[in-house]
Structures are given as C-alpha cells and as structure tokens.
Amino acid sequence: MTVELVNVSKTIMRNQVLDHVSFHFDSPKIYGVTGRNGSGKTMLIRAIAGLLIPTSGQVIVDGDVLHDKIDFPSSMGVTIENTTFPRDLTGFQNLVSLSKIKKTATTADIKDAFRKVGLSENDWNTKVANYSLGMRQKLSIAQAIFEKPKLLLLDEPTNGLDEESTWILRNTLKVIAHAGSTVILASHDKEDIAYLSDEVIQIDGGKIVNN
Numbered sequence: 711m712t713v714e715l716v717n718v719s720k721t722i723m724r725n726q727v728l729d730h731v732s733f734h735f736d737s738p739k740i741y742g743v744t745g746r747n748g749s750g751k752t753m754l755i756r757a758i759a760g761l762l763i764p765t766s767g768q769v770i771v772d773g774d775v776l777h778d779k780i781d782f783p784s785s786m787g788v789t790i791e792n793t794t795f796p797r798d799l800t801g802f803q804n805l806v807s808l809s810k811i812k813k814t815a816t817t818a819d820i821k822d823a824f825r826k827v828g829l830s831e832n833d834w835n836t837k838v839a840n841y842s843l844g845m846r847q848k849l850s851i852a853q854a855i856f857e858k859p860k861l862l863l864l865d866e867p868t869n870g871l872d873e874e875s876t877w878i879l880r881n882t883l884k885v886i887a888h889a890g891s892t893v894i895l896a897s898h899d900k901e902d903i904a905y906l907s908d909e910v911i912q913i914d915g916g917k918i919v920n921n
C-alpha cells in the first residue's frame with residue numbers, strides 16, 4: 711500500500727500540530743517515526759489513519775484522497791494510545807466481536823494474532839478487566855494485526871511490554887512488513903527505531919526535519 715502526504719498541515723486551537731508535511735510511504739517497509747514529546751508523531755499517525763482531517767493538504771492512499779473518495783485506508787490496522795475494550799469480555803471475545811464487523815478474519819486468524827503478540831491461551835480467555843497494562847497493549851496490537859492489514863499504524867507499540875514480549879513483537883513486525891505491508895510506527899524507544907526501521911522519520915514542531 712502506498713501513502714502519499716502532500717503538504718499536510720493541521721491547526722488545532724491556533725496550535726500548528728502538523729506543518730506542511732510531505733512524504734511518500736511504500737511497501738514492504740517499516741518506517742520509524744521519532745521525535746520528542748509533543749512533536750506531532752501521534753498527529754501524523756492519526757492523519758494517515760483518517761482520524762484527523764487536515765486543515766490543508768492531502769493524504770492519498772493507493773491513489774485515493776482521504777476524506778474525498780474514502781474516509782479511511784481500506785486495509786488498515788491501527789493502535790492509538792489508550793485503546794479501550796469492553797472489560798467484561800475476554801480478549802478473545804473482544805476480537806471475535808470486532809471480526810464480525812468486517813468479516814475478513816477467522817477465529818484461526820485471531821488466535822494467530824494473539825500468538826504473534828505473545829498472549830497465551832490462558833491470557834486470551836481472561837476478561838479484559840483483569841488484564842495488566844502490558845496485556846492490554848498486546849491486545850491492542852493483536853486487534854491491529856488480526857485482519858492482516860496492508861497498512862499497519864502503531865503508536866508506541868512496545869510501551870509497557872517486558873523485554874521478552876518486546877522482542878516477540880519486534881520480530882512479528884518484521885515478518886508482517888516482509889509479507890508486503892507498509893508499517894509505520896511512532897516510538898521513543900531508540901532500540902525499536904534502530905532495530906525495526908528501514909527508514910527513520912524525525913519529527914519536530916509538526917515538521918519532518920530529516921528529509
């Protein structure tokens with residue numbers, strides 16, 4: 711999947727959170743977006759996901775302009791900070807209920823996604839109310855990958871993960887990219903960026919500063 715940002719700017723309450731961002735994302739590749747707190751990483755991810763409408767400029771996904779012909783990229787998985795899930799359902803029940811919306815994934819795909827993020831069968835049969843922070847993070851990533859999206863957008867994916875889980879996830883992301891997807895991840899973690907990125911995007915004050 712290709713994503714083209716053409717002069718994308720966004721102003722929220724006089725704060726310019728994205729400032730004339732132009733970039734071409736391609737597959738199969740992992741893009742690491744990095745920058746200090748408040749630099750605009752999450753805003754960039756949101757704009758690509760169709761969750762933020764630019765004040766000016768365009769986001770073009772596989773040739774289609776977002777908020778014109780389409781509202782969201784057609785094949786997309788996304789994690790945004792503080793994703794919430796119904797707490798009385800198990801992790802497995804949560805993903806089964808999501809899979810009923812688009813009908814693009816089987817229960818085998820869901821179990822496969824749990825394994826790929828390091829959630830055990832015991833974990834995925836536990837109610838989300840009893841999940842730790844790291845387990846919720848894994849569920850959020852499983853939610854993003856279970857439909858095998860062509861575009862995967864991840865905001866701080868290793869936040870809250872222990873070392874073993876971090877490596878399981880990093881290897882999973884490499885496999886997903888090599889299978890042909892475009893992966894864009896925002897991270898503060900230097901090791902995430904160094905190990906995962908085919909291309910690094912440094913952002914500051916809503917601008918890409920390394921291109």
Ligand SMILES: Nc1ncnc2c1ncn2[C@@H]1O[C@H](COP(=O)(O)OP(=O)(O)OP(=O)(O)O)[C@@H](O)[C@H]1O
Pocket residue numbers: 722723725727745746747748749750751752753754
């Ligand atoms: N809901 C909001 N309304 C208005 N401004 C916001 C909102 N959320 C974030 N901002 C502002 O947008 C700018 C970019 O924020 P963003 O969340 O993209 O930063 P970030 O690089 O992801 O930061 P962090 O590393 O802390 O996650 C900041 O100036 C922030 O104050």
